[in-house]
Each structure stands twice: as structure tokens, then as C-alpha cells.
Amino acid sequence: MSLQTVMTVGALEDLRALLGDRLSTSQAVREHHGKDVTYHAGHPPDAVAFAESTEEVAEIVRVCAAYKVPIIPYGTGTSLEGHIAALHGGVCIDLGRMNRILEVNDQDLDCRVQAGVTRKQLNEHLRDTGLFFPIDPGADASLGGMTATRASGTNAVRYGTMRENVLGLTAVMSDGRVVRTGGRARKSSAGYDLTRLLVGSEGTLAVITEVQLKLQGIPEAISSAVCDFESLKGAVDTVILTIQSGIPVARIELLDEVQMDACNRYSDLDYPVRPTLFFEFHGSPGGVHEQSESVAAIAAELGGGDFRWATRQEDRSKLWQARHDAYWAAKALRPGAEGWATDVCVPISRLAECLLATKQDIRDSDVLAPIVGHVGDGNFHLVYLIDLNKPEEIAKAERLNERMVNRAIAMGGTCTGEHGIGYGKIAFLQAEQGEAVTVMRQIKRALDPDNIMNPGKVLRV
Amino acid sequence: MSLQTVMTVGALEDLRALLGDRLSTSQAVREHHGKDVTYHAGHPPDAVAFAESTEEVAEIVRVCAAYKVPIIPYGTGTSLEGHIAALHGGVCIDLGRMNRILEVNDQDLDCRVQAGVTRKQLNEHLRDTGLFFPIDPGADASLGGMTATRASGTNAVRYGTMRENVLGLTAVMSDGRVVRTGGRARKSSAGYDLTRLLVGSEGTLAVITEVQLKLQGIPEAISSAVCDFESLKGAVDTVILTIQSGIPVARIELLDEVQMDACNRYSDLDYPVRPTLFFEFHGSPGGVHEQSESVAAIAAELGGGDFRWATRQEDRSKLWQARHDAYWAAKALRPGAEGWATDVCVPISRLAECLLATKQDIRDSDVLAPIVGHVGDGNFHLVYLIDLNKPEEIAKAERLNERMVNRAIAMGGTCTGEHGIGYGKIAFLQAEQGEAVTVMRQIKRALDPDNIMNPGKVLRV
Secondary structure (H helix, E strand, C coil): CCHHHHHHHHHHHHHHHHHHHHEECCHHHHHHHCCCCCCCCCCCCCEEEECCCHHHHHHHHHHHHHHCCCEEEECCCCCCCCCCCCECECEEEECCCCCCEEEEEHHHCEEEEECCCEHHHHHHHHHHHCEECCCCCCCCCEHHHHHHCCCCCCCHHHHCCHHHHEEEEEEEECCCCEEEEECCCCCCCCCCCHHHHHCCCCCCCEEEEEEEEECEECCCEEEEEEEEECCHHHHHHHHHHHHHCCCCCCEEEEECHHHHHHHHHHHCCCCCCCCEEEEEEEECHHHHHHHHHHHHHHHHHCCECCCEEECCHHHHHHHHHHHHCHHHHHHHHCCCCEEEEEEEECCHHHHHHHHHHHHHHHHHCCCECCEEEEHHHCEEEEEEEECCCCHHHHHHHHHHHHHHHHHHHHCCCECCCCCCCCCCCHHHHHHHHCCHHHHHHHHHHHHCCCCCECCCCCCCC | CCHHHHHHHHHHHHHHHHHHHHEECCHHHHHHHCCCCCCCCCCCCCEEEECCCHHHHHHHHHHHHHHCCCEEEECCCCCCCCCCCCECECEEEECCCCCCEEEEEHHHCEEEEECCCEHHHHHHHHHHHCEECCCCCCCCCEHHHHHHCCCCCCCHHHHCCHHHHEEEEEEECCCCCEEEEECCCCCCCCCCCHHHHHCCCCCCCCEEEEEEEECEECCCEEEEEEEEECCHHHHHHHHHHHHHCCCCCCEEEEECHHHHHHHHHHHCCCCCCCCEEEEEEEECHHHHHHHHHHHHHHHHHCCECCCEEECCHHHHHHHHHHHHCHHHHHHHCCCCCEEEEEEEECCHHHHHHHHHHHHHHHHHCCCECCEEEEHHHCEEEEEEEECCCCHHHHHHHHHHHHHHHHHHHHCCCECCCCCCCCCCCHHHHHHHHCCHHHHHHHHHHHHCCCCCECCCCCCCC
């Protein structure tokens, strides 16, 4: 047996004593926990530990630390850049059973949840409080996972991302220490911002077990609308002008004609197969009216059709569910194909140029790749629909992706607006952040000297 | 000569060769650079280096690193917890000459400045663009210093603090490496959030030399108002209800009757000497009207008098200048006394309880201590006006401060909402953050192994 195998066997024995049945080494469970929803190759962990408390996570980490066995935290497995693949084996800690909502402070618009609570579960729980939690990646992800990957979604243009909405957290460090960062105050200048350091650290610095979140009051008035455009450029320019005018839209989403076709088919809709914007406006009735009039005027100037309104809750839900299902709709366009989801984010002034050049690249290839985007932030997504048995298709998608990401970086943007680095974008992080990556590496070494925390992600140590 | 003296002499020789006249060892310059505006004892550095570029800062840091001589970054010297005191001697790097505005991207609502640019200088520069930078601590501080101390001010309730408004920065690490963090994209999930780690690190991890900032569009309509109250509780409850109702006030500031008296005298105003709220509303004309009506209705219910409006730019400027001069007005209440400014921040639901208990403590002592606060965030300030020649006065202020800070922490708040830790609040940081401080210390050791970056601040290593 290799040393690594010996160490792993030792760790699993100790964990079995600790967890009993809640340590699984079954192949099905391991494979399920090593593969996310996109094309990146899965790597099953050696075992999956189903933790039930912060203290239990700490004990698991202490065992793994003693044997120098890798640890991979797992929420719902819906990340997109191979974050949960056990590249070096080790123990996956499934936090799904830590799904208690610990407190809701309605007067302070905040709450505290265990890491395994999902965003939909939280909003269901909040239903009667008049409050909601706005961050909404497509999947019903866990709030711990969303924190670890600095998730955002359609509401980010108004409410920010997990960066702005996590007030503090509880985390288990690589030696099993439990730390609580941040607090409930809306602002603080007390010491280093460990909360923000751990938000987006993708399990490579600590295992997040609890999260304190900001909540928002449900707006008095909410109105959604759909508007199709003659050209992609008209749609994107509408977004740019809307943002530059300071209109506080709550959501402004772009779907190109390929994606609209996919959504119509998948979600049983009948929208024109043209570049389209989905809007949502939040505020007082007067404010919503004012915002929507302003945006409609901009759209009309730029080749937009009439606004199709959805004001009833059920119509709005159907609309946004269709948007959230965009990835699955895209996949259904080519049965049997794998979806490779990717994203970039650029300053809003460069959005049209970046999007149109990307669209042209796709046209010039024969890869099917619908475009959707949280365009109010300058963020957009592609799904390359490829046959993994055809290396030439993978190579083509890789070329397209590299061109798009490098273009975004050259425009002052980022290699990922919300999907994260995982193991899919490590080289692009280096290209984007340069020397700053050496500082990230110093922090990684300091907080995880044995490189057991989700090794092989974000950085190569 | 001690080893430290030998090393310092060596460093100063090398720096003299590098900087010529721009290295000063004059006593007046040294003393000026070692003392901030509040009561904390000053400690002059051994020399002051006037840097003119990031590369020059890097060279200075490399010299200091070679001799293991401390480095203290300096903006305008307006911090409040002894941040700039050269506790262990060393070289102060004055960044005031790095005062160029490098770019303004009006279409993207962002800009890039050198660290020595002050907030007023930036807003003056932006005057014709329709944009402004909202963060406004009382002093006309440098944007580098504001970044390093995670400053906020009166607009934070609507626009956030430096944490939310710094998109990226350039920093010189303790070995002279120059890194550029973040970027111009509005959001990113690319790697560790080094920007947020350095925001608020108070010069203990790096010297910040350039900052990329978010800008805001100047609202179509702005209106300010003043409203006095029968009781402090009525004023605070008005704040709480306003925030809980989700009314997007731009500013909501509390001044107790002692501070109002001080401001009337210092700024030649004639407001009633009663607990008072200063408001500002931003938005469309309709939105501003709607907000102010809502708040006026809340205030009327809680013992508030009529709103006195300031809609003309010059009246608004006078009002807010008086607010920004509150510290100097407080000091003028007791000529010859020193001002000890302190602040805490609590969840909004605890604000009344925290403020009223603090007020009672002050009444029970015979210390003069006006209260002002950015109360929309749950943040308030005290200035203890004490005679430094009377140890019993210092002791009384220390007791008051300890009670207030511990109360705030016990309520889920923070030992400082915006003043920072410096060397004045190190013990309170420990009390508030507990085990998390050990993680801060690991990061400090990793990024500054010789403890030369503003040693003795934030943490004891």
C-alpha cells in the first residue's frame, strides 16, 4: 500500500468510529459526491461523511488533519467548475444534514443558518415575515456552498452577491479550530475581513458550517416584463443605458435567440425567437411605474418590441423559473451532449463589444452555445453543448472559451463573474490576477500548511 | 548602539540615497507624522519618506525590509485610534504627494486614484461628470487611508462603506512585491478576495498605493431636513422604524442635545438644543417626496417636531459641514481638553437600548461626552472631553468606554463601526472576535513575517 492509502485507511477507521453509518464508502455515494453538473470530469472521494454539527465537522477535520487526508466540503453538488471533484482522493464532508435555520431577526433584517440550508428552503421559511433572501443562482444551492463560491444570480444587479450579503460565518479551519467571523452589525472596521476572505474561497481555506445573512424586505410592488429586440446589440445597449442612467432595476437578464428557442421548448413558452431581455422592477407602486417607463423608453429607441408584463405572482414565477432552467433548456437542445457552462464579467461599457465578439466566434465555429447573462452586472454565460466522445468538439470549445476569457480580461473584466475557479479556471486566474496569486498562495499555505483543504482548486500550491 | 539603532541608521542612509530631500528627519515633521487627531499618545517615526510613485514605495519597502525597520503608511493623519503612531520607530511613508486621479470611467461609474488623493479632491474633480464618490468620514481624508481603515461616514446607510466601494487596489507587500487586486468588473468570483482583506488592514499587511473606486450618479433630486425630538428615545426609534420600513434614506444622523449645543456654537446655527436627526433623501423628485413623507409621518408619531428643509445646495452644504465638524465643535465645548473619539455599532433593533444605556452612563459620570451617530447603520460615536493632566478623568473615560464597547459586543455588535482598531482597541478586537483573531495573526505572519508593517496595530504578534 502507498503511504497515501495507509493514511486514508487510518482516517476512515477513525471516522467510522466517530460517525458509524454516517460515513459512506459505497461507490454510488462516492461518485455522486465527486461530480458536479457540468462537463468537468468527476473524481470520487474515498468516503463521504454526513456531518450533523459544527463540532462534528471539526472532529472530522481533526481526524483528516492527523492523517493529512484531503477534505472536500459538499453542499448540493451544483457548482460548475469541478469544485467538488476529489482530485487527490480524501473525505467529502456532506453538509446537507446541517439544514437548520438557527435564527431570523426580522427587526434587523438578518438571519443565521446552517451551511446545508438551501436558498429556496430559507425563502420558504421566511414566507410570512415579509422578508426574503435575494441571491439566486440557477440551482437551489446550499447557502454554505453559495458562500464558499461567492455565488450571485439574477438579483445581484440590485442586491449584490454573497460578498455583500454575508455578514459573518462559522468556519472550521484546517487544524479543526472553530472560528466565528464578522457579526451582526451592518458595518464594522474591527480587524481583517475574514468573512470576505472565506466568501469565495471554495473550501480551500476552511469548511463553512454556519452563515449570517442579510435579508431584504419584500418590495411593496414587483413587476416583471419581457421585451424582444431586433438585434443582440439593441438589447445589450438597452442594458448599458439602463445601468448608466442609474435606474435601480432588480433584474435585467439577456437571452440570445438560441437560448430563447431552448427556453420556449423546455419551459413551454411562446416568446419570439429573438434576443430578449427579462426585467424585474422592485419598489413602491410609483417607483416601479417610474422605473419601467424609463426602461421602456430606452428599449423603444433601440429596437425593442412591446413589453409583455407579468405582475401576478404565478406568471412571474413561471418566467423566472424558465430563466433559472436555462442551463437545462440549453442541454435539451442537443440530447446526449454534455453542457460546459462558463461565464465572464466585464465593465458595462465593454459589454456590447465583448458579447458581440463572442457571438461572432460562436457563429464562426460550429459549436452550439446559447448565451444568457446577468447583463446588468456585465456578466454573461455560455453553455457549450459538446459530445465528450469527440475530442475535436472539446478542443473547439476550449478555443472558444480561451478567446472569450482572454478578451474579458483584456477589457478589464474577470475570468468568472460567479461560477468560480474550481479546477477549470486556475490558469485564467493566474492570467487575470498575476502577482496577486502569489499572495493568495501565501495565505493558503499559512492557513492550510498541509494542503488538505479541497486541494487542487483555485490555486496550485 | 542597539541593533535596532544600527539597522535604522543603515536604512536611513539607503533611503537618503534613494530620496534625497524627500526623506525628512526633522523633529517637527516626525512629530507631525506620529500623532493623529485624537487623544492617543503620539510616537514620532525615525524619518518620513515622501513617496511619489508605487515603484518608489516598493523601493522604500525593500530597503526597510532588508534592515527589518518598521514602515507606517501615512495619508492625512486624520485617523482616530493611534493608527499612525510609530510605536516601534521606523519609517513613515507619506503618500500625500501621490495625489493624481489616474482615470475616470464615467460610463462604468468607476475611477482609479493614487492613495494620496483626498475625498474632496476627487469630488471636486468629478464635479462636471454628474458623478460623485459618497464615502465621507468627517475629515478630508486620503482615499488610501480611507481604504486602509475601512472608513465610512454619513452616506454609508445608502451607499455602503469602503468595503463596498473599493473595486480593487494596488499594494506593496512587505517584501516590496507590487500586487494589483480585484479589477473593474462589478462582480467576480475569481480567487480570494484580497481587496477586501486589505481594506481595513490598517497598513499592517501592505502599503496601499492606488485604489479603484465605484462612483455614483448624482441623484436627480436631493433634499435635506432637520427634525428635533422631545426625547433621545423618540429620535432613535424614528431611525429604527425608518430602516425597518426599508425607506432608502441617504443619510440619517443623530446628534444629542449636548452635541447640538456644541454645533450651534461652533457652526453658528440656531437649532433647538434637543436630540435631533439630520436627514438626506436622494432619488427622483417623486421618490424623494415619497421618502420624506414616510419618514416625517414616523417622526411625528414619535415626538418629532416639524422638518426644517434645506433644498438649496448652499444650505445643504452648511448643514453637512456642521455635521462633519461635530468633533471640532465638541472639542470647543471645553477649551484645553483633549477629545477622545470612539465608536461602536450594533444591530438596529438594539440601538435604542445601547444608546440610552450609554447616555445614562455618561449622566452618571461627570464626563462631558457628546453623542453623534450614523444611526441608520446602528453606528454611534462619543467624544470624551478630558484633561490629559488629570489621570482620574482618563480613568473615568476608560471605564465609560469599556462599558459601552462591551455592551455593544454583548448585543451582537462591534467594538468599532468605522474608526478601526489602531492601537486603541486591540483588546476589544480580541473580546469581540475571539478565536478568529488567531486566524488574523496567521495571515499577518504569512504576509509580514518580520512584523515590519505598522507593527503594534490591530494585532499583537
